[in-house]
Amino acid sequence: xxxxxxxxxxxxxxxxxxxxxxxxxxxxxxxxxxxxxxxxxxxxxxxxxxxxxxxxxxxxxxxxxxxxxxxxxxxxxxxxxxxxxxxxxxxxxxxxxxxxxxxxxxxxxxxxxxxxxxxxxxxxxxxxxxxxxxxxxxxxxxxxxxxxxx
Numbered sequence: 001x002x003x004x005x006x007x008x009x010x011x012x013x014x015x016x017x018x019x020x021x022x023x024x025x026x027x028x029x030x031x032x033x034x035x036x037x038x039x040x041x042x043x044x045x046x047x048x049x050x051x052x053x054x055x056x057x058x059x060x061x062x063x064x065x066x067x068x069x070x071x072x073x074x075x076x077x078x079x080x081x082x083x084x085x086x087x088x089x090x091x092x093x094x095x096x097x098x099x100x101x102x103x104x105x106x107x108x109x110x111x112x113x114x115x116x117x118x119x120x121x122x123x124x125x126x127x128x129x130x131x132x133x134x135x136x137x138x139x140x141x142x143x144x145x146x147x148x149x150x
Contacts, residue, residue, distance in 0.1 A: 003075050005047035005057055013045075013085050016078040017102045021045070032104040039104040040064065045073075059087045061098055061106050068108050070098050090114065 010021055010028050021028040028045040044060040051058060056072035076087045083102040088095050096110040 003057065003073070005045055005073075009076070010045065012078045013076070016080050016083065016085055017043075017100065019102070032100070032102065034104040037103070041100065041104040041106060043100055059098055061100060063106070068098055068106070070096060 005028070014020055014030075017030070017032060019030045019032055021030045023029075026046060026049055028047075030043050032041045032043065033039070040063070042060075042062040044058075044062075046058040046060070048055050049058055051071055054072075057074075059070040059073050061068045070087055070089050072089045072091070073087050074090045076085055078085045084099050086097055086099045088097045093114050094111050095114050096112065097108070099107045099109075
């Protein structure tokens with residue numbers, strides 16, 4: 001079954017990020033602020049919209065100095081313990097991810113070999129290890145995504 005953002009899934013994201021989304025048409029939008037560190041981040045989720053000739057989920061992140069998009073988001077992991085949501089897009093053994101923190105920070109990893117997520121991190125260089133560790137929370141979504149594309 002193809003992943004879809006539902007109102008329940010949006011509520012899970014709201015809980016972890018300690019925010020509320022505004023819904024306009026087929027868009028969910030929220031703004032996260034961290035006044036102490038002078039950070040502000042806008043997060044937008046577009047469920048099941050046309051992207052080129054196909055339909056899929058789009059995640060947008062805007063900051064004062066960057067704009068990031070994740071096309072064809074295939075799932076997410078909302079971690080209350082870490083205070084962050086990891087959005088991933090998986091395709092043919094590669095994945096990309098945007099991690100949004102409740103403190104208005106984000107990290108982006110793209111075109112990561114999915115095999116890294118189950119690798120022995122102690123055998124990887126630190127510049128490679130970080131992406132594997134950061135995205136490993138979402139490893140279980142890879143099987144779900146693979147099965148939904150069948």
